[in-house]
Amino acid sequence: MPWDRNQMAARAAEELEDGMYVNLGIGIPTLVANYVGDKDITLQSENGMLGMGPFPYEGEEDPDLINAGKQTITELNRTSYFDSATSFGMIRGGKIAAAILGAMEVAENGDLANWMIPGKLIKGMGGAMDLVAGVKKVVVVMDHTNKHGESKLLKACTLPLTGKGVVNRIITNLGVLDVVEGGLKIVDCAEGVTEDEIRAATEATIVN
Amino acid sequence: MKKVYGSAEEALDGLLFDGMLVAAGGFGLCGIPELLIDGLVKSGVKDLTVASNNAGVDGFGLGKLLDTRQIKKMMSSYVGENAEFMRQYLSGELELEFNPQGTLAERMRAGGAGIPGFYTKTGVGTVIAEGKEVKAFDGEDYILERGIFADISIVKAWKADDTGNLVFRKTARNFNPPAAMCGKTCLVEVEEIVPRGALDPDHIHLPGIYVHRIIQGEHEKRIEQRTTRKREDA
Numbered sequence: 053m054p055w056d057r058n059q060m061a062a063r064a065a066e067e068l069e070d071g072m073y074v075n076l077g078i079g080i081p082t083l084v085a086n087y088v089g090d091k092d093i094t095l096q097s098e099n100g101m102l103g104m105g106p107f108p109y110e111g112e113e114d115p116d117l118i119n120a121g122k123q124t125i126t127e128l129n130r131t132s133y134f135d136s137a138t139s140f141g142m143i144r145g146g147k148i149a150a151a152i153l154g155a156m157e158v159a160e161n162g163d164l165a166n167w168m169i170p171g172k173l174i175k176g177m178g179g180a181m182d183l184v185a186g187v188k189k190v191v192v193v194m195d196h197t198n199k200h201g202e203s204k205l206l207k208a209c210t211l212p213l214t215g216k217g218v219v220n221r222i223i224t225n226l227g228v229l230d231v232v233e234g235g236l237k238i239v240d241c242a243e244g245v246t247e248d249e250i251r252a253a254t255e256a257t258i259v260n
Numbered sequence: 261m262k263k264v265y266g267s268a269e270e271a272l273d274g275l276l277f278d279g280m281l282v283a284a285g286g287f288g289l290c291g292i293p294e295l296l297i298d299g300l301v302k303s304g305v306k307d308l309t310v311a312s313n314n315a316g317v318d319g320f321g322l323g324k325l326l327d328t329r330q331i332k333k334m335m336s337s338y339v340g341e342n343a344e345f346m347r348q349y350l351s352g353e354l355e356l357e358f359n360p361q362g363t364l365a366e367r368m369r370a371g372g373a374g375i376p377g378f379y380t381k382t383g384v385g386t387v388i389a390e391g392k393e394v395k396a397f398d399g400e401d402y403i404l405e406r407g408i409f410a411d412i413s414i415v416k417a418w419k420a421d422d423t424g425n426l427v428f429r430k431t432a433r434n435f436n437p438p439a440a441m442c443g444k445t446c447l448v449e450v451e452e453i454v455p456r457g458a459l460d461p462d463h464i465h466l467p468g469i470y471v472h473r474i475i476q477g478e479h480e481k482r483i484e485q486r487t488t489r490k491r492e493d494a
Contacts, residue, residue, distance in 0.1 A: 098361065099287040100434050110488045115290065115481035116418075116432040122288040122341075123487040133430055135437040135465075136287070136313070137369035140362025144382060163385075174358075175340030177388075182362030185382040216385030 054196075054225040055242045062087040063240070064152050064193050064223050073102065075143070075183055077153030078121050080193045084152055094130065096148055098179040100139045103131035120179065140179065144186040151187040153180065155194045155219075157209045160256035162219040162231040164192065165211035177214060184215035196224035196253050203255035205229065205236060226250050235259040263424050263474050264453060268299025271447050271473040275412055276305040279332070283368055283410035284312035284322065285439040288341070289484045291432030292321045295449045295477045296414040301328055311335040311368065311408055311442075313361060313435050315345045320482055329353070335408075337361035341484070360388060363405050365438050370407035372441025372470070377406050413443025416479070417466070420450045421457075424471030425464045437466045447473045 055063065057080050065087035068074055075096045076084055085095060095104040097119040104119060105126035113124040142148060157165040164184055167177040184190050198204055205222065221239075222229045227250050228240035235257030238247050251258050265271040282300070286292030297316075300308070301324050308331045315334050316323035325331050326344050333355035339345050348354035359367065360382045370378050379402035383389050393404040415436040418429035426448060428436060440446045453476045 097431070099290070100431050107487045107489045109491050113483060113486055113488060114430065115483045116430040118288065118290050118431055118484070122290070122484040124483060124485065125487070127430070133428075133433055135428075135433050136361070136365035136435045137438040140365050144362055144366075144380065173340075173346060176336060176338035176358050177360055178338040179361035181360035181386060181388065182382045185380075185384065186362075213386045 053242065053244045056225070058083060059242070060193055060223055060225060063228065064191060065089075067150060067152070067189070067191050067221065068093050072149040073147065075148050075151045075187065077151070077180075079154045081152040081154060096139075096142075097125070098139050098143065098183070100134050100136055101127075101131060103128045105131070140182050143179070143182050146186055146188055148187045150189040150191060151183045152191045152193055153183070155192045155204070157204050157206055157211055158192055158194075158219050158222055159206050159209045160231070160235040162217040163209045164190070164214045164219050165209040167214045168212050170212065180214050184218040189220050190218050192219050192222045194222070194224060196226045196250075203253060205254045205256040207256055226253060232259060263468075263472060264422050265473050265475050268295045268449070268475055269302060271475050272296070272299045272303055275445055276300075276303050278305060279307040279309075280305070280411040281309045281311065281408075283408060283413045283439040283442050284310055285413070285415035285434065285436030286321070287313055287431070287434035289317065289321050289482050291416050291428070291434050291436055292316070293414040293416045293449050294321070294479050295475060296447055297322060297324055300325060300330065300414070304330070306330045307332040309333040309335065311364065311410060311439070313337050313364060315339045315342050317341050317484070318344050326354070333357065335359055335364065337364055358388070363388075365435060367405055367408045368435070368438035368442040371409045372438065375407050377404050379403065380405055408442050410443040411445070413440050413446040415440045415446065415448050417448055417450045419452045419454050419459065420448060420471070420474050421454055421459055421468070422474070423456065424448065424468030424474055425459055426450070426466040426468070426471060427459055427463065428465050433465065440466055440470050445472045446470055447475070449475050449477060451479060452476060
């Protein structure tokens with residue numbers, strides 16, 4: 053059985069180690085926060101906050117306190133605030149240990165495309181290009197195939213890139229793959245999914 | 261030297277000209293200079309280039325200046341929340357220069373710090389790098405980005421004293437300090453102007469040297485995405 057959204061998030065949470073400063077993207081990556089357990093993880097929100105807390109209780113929303121998805125959130129007793137230049141200084145400067153984010157396409161050389169589809173409405177890259185260029189470990193969480201059943205793990209990206217050679221690890225509904233010399237290496241399979249099934253669903257080169 | 265003005269119109273008086281470059285603080289609708297945007301709308305100044313992370317929403321924030329067609333060009337990282345923006349952009353009425361968010365923030369900070377250009381690895385190998393100088397440092401490629409030197413900055417802070425020392429509140433700080441730094445003249449709107457000495461000098465987020473004109477007023481502070489959790493029954 054392939055993993056569902058929550059199982060993918062839970063698997064992604066295993067990438068996080070005690071003491072890490074981490075940036076989570078929108079969608080499934082946001083769910084990762086639910087699975088960190090007892091690990092001491094500090095979440096960064098790139099609009100200028102370390103130590104992001106959960107959503108506020110109804111009636112306690114503060115318009116001055118939002119995350120990078122513009123959602124109302126809360127602070128914790130460890131929280132610090134800073135300006136956008138400082139925020140991206142710590143991102144670009146490699147101080148953030150890991151970023152977990154979604155993607156449209158990943159190539160076997162680690163190229164990532166997740167910000168625009170030509171001909172469709174372009175909203176902008178926000179902080180995605182800065183994050184993938186600067187963060188130490190970039191983990192992509194996405195479905196293995198698109199809605200037409202085509203592999204999203206490609207020999208080369210077809211969409212405009214967010215970053216070149218930036219992805220370290222890919223967690224899909226079928227398993228976990230690392231970007232290594234020569235292609236992708238399968239490091240984990242979802243329960244009941246075989247390596248052969250992952251190979252069959254993958255356009256990118258799989259190396260042993 | 262008097263920095264406190266009675267209204268946005270008074271504060272903007274004498275500074276505006278068509279085609280000027282405006283740096284604006286704010287992230288989404290959080291920490292945006294609502295009163296100064298209203299002042300720019302009333303002034304009728306046009307052909308503005310606005311450096312701002314976002315472009316507001318329809319009818320609020322910078323969306324007001326889009327509705328009146330006063331903006332010629334936006335320099336932003338994310339503009340997805342504004343239908344009028346998209347309409348003007350797709351019809352060719354509005355220019356758009358996408359900047360990665362951190363690059364935009366650093367371009368403002370650099371401008372304010374007297375740095376005309378800097379190298380960054382953000383955007384290397386992407387469309388953002390097109391037409392920009394690439395330089396290798398220690399075997400890794402970086403692209404040259406330019407500092408932004410704006411004609412005016414419009415920013416929002418929480419509190420100011422009359423010398424322009426500023427304190428921001430929570431994530432409403434965001435782009436406001438770098439935007440403030442890069443303007444030849446920096447206009448700030450605050451919720452409260454406090455007497456000298458009321459702000460702890462150790463807790464000033466932006467020193468008054470960057471601030472030239474201050475106004476105080478009421479802010480709507482609209483929430484873009486209201487997300488909450490339910491209280492668990494005790």
